[in-house]
Amino acid sequence: MERHRAVIGNRRSTRDWLDALARSDDGGLFDDHGYGPVEPQHRAGEPEHLVCLLVAGCCRAVVSGRSVLLAAGDALWVPPYVAVTLEVVNAPSIAYRLRPRAAGAPETVSPFLRVPNSWALRPLLDAAVRELDAGGELATLCARSLLVATLSRMLAAPTGATGLSDTQTADVVAHARADPAGRPAIGELAAVAGLPQDTFARRFRATFGQSPRSWLVSSRVHAAARRLDTTDESIGAVASYYGYPDVFFFSRQFKAVVGVAPGQWRQRER
Numbered sequence: 001m002e003r004h005r006a007v008i009g010n011r012r013s014t015r016d017w018l019d020a021l022a023r024s025d026d027g028g029l030f031d032d033h034g035y036g037p038v039e040p041q042h043r044a045g046e047p048e049h050l051v052c053l054l055v056a057g058c059c060r061a062v063v064s065g066r067s068v069l070l071a072a073g074d075a076l077w078v079p080p081y082v083a084v085t086l087e088v089v090n091a092p093s094i095a096y097r098l099r100p101r102a103a104g105a106p107e108t109v110s111p112f113l114r115v116p117n118s119w120a121l122r123p124l125l126d127a128a129v130r131e132l133d134a135g136g137e138l139a140t141l142c143a144r145s146l147l148v149a150t151l152s153r154m155l156a157a158p159t160g161a162t163g164l165s166d167t168q169t170a171d172v173v174a175h176a177r178a179d180p181a182g183r184p185a186i187g188e189l190a191a192v193a194g195l196p197q198d199t200f201a202r203r204f205r206a207t208f209g210q211s212p213r214s215w216l217v218s219s220r221v222h223a224a225a226r227r228l229d230t231t232d233e234s235i236g237a238v239a240s241y242y243g244y245p246d247v248f249f250f251s252r253q254f255k256a257v258v259g260v261a262p263g264q265w266r267q268r269e270r
Helices: 004-022 119-134 137-158 167-179 186-195 197-208 212-230 233-241 248-256 264-265
Strands: 030-037 041-043 050-063 064-069 073-077 085-099 113-114
Touching: 004 137, 030 119, 030 137, 050 119, 050 137, 050 167, 050 212, 064 167, 073 137, 085 119, 085 137, 085 167, 113 137, 119 137, 119 212, 119 248, 137 167, 167 186, 167 197, 167 212, 186 197, 186 212, 197 212, 212 233, 212 248, 212 264, 233 264, 248 264
Parallel strands: none
Antiparallel strands: 030 085, 041 085, 050 064, 050 073, 050 085, 073 113
């Protein structure tokens, strides 16, 4: 009964905090925002939150003395006044970042919250960064709503299962991305991690929140989205680079993962 009451109380506390953030009329809510290469950095004692989504590469965050490996698709939320150091493990490491000022944080975010397989946050953070780039009061209001939606999804993500170690995660990610057009088998990835295939599949899901096969698809598509952002290559050339036999199949899979077709993604206003 006491545990049940504690869970209910924590949920109410989280909801109240998000409600207060949504109602905030602080025009200086966002101290910093951006989308681009991750720069090695250290912060301690700053009054803003750090919210980021890694979309390419691999980083290590040391938060209050605890080391956390971040792979593409991982989201990280560090509350105010918590020391954090970011190190780039595999370059280029690309991320969305927001640094909002907001008092306190839900208890579940202490000392940080890492949520794997957070690709669903990409449209929210992409829109928030574009709104803040545009500037103005309305843009700030829109960005705040997008921030609340982002944090709500992070808080709702399941946690607690035993997954891969940091070393296994880094090795598997590096192997999967060594050949952009490759399609590594699950058994091949399991061998890289040094695990039986069944054990690997279970621990992989606990780490990334989805099956290895689904992760390979989403990881490939989001890498392609980054390439569409940073090059003038045709959609067909990008599809070929990532091993797709034709543009139609690439476009269908891209839209299933990102929510829009490759052409729409490239044409969005930045």
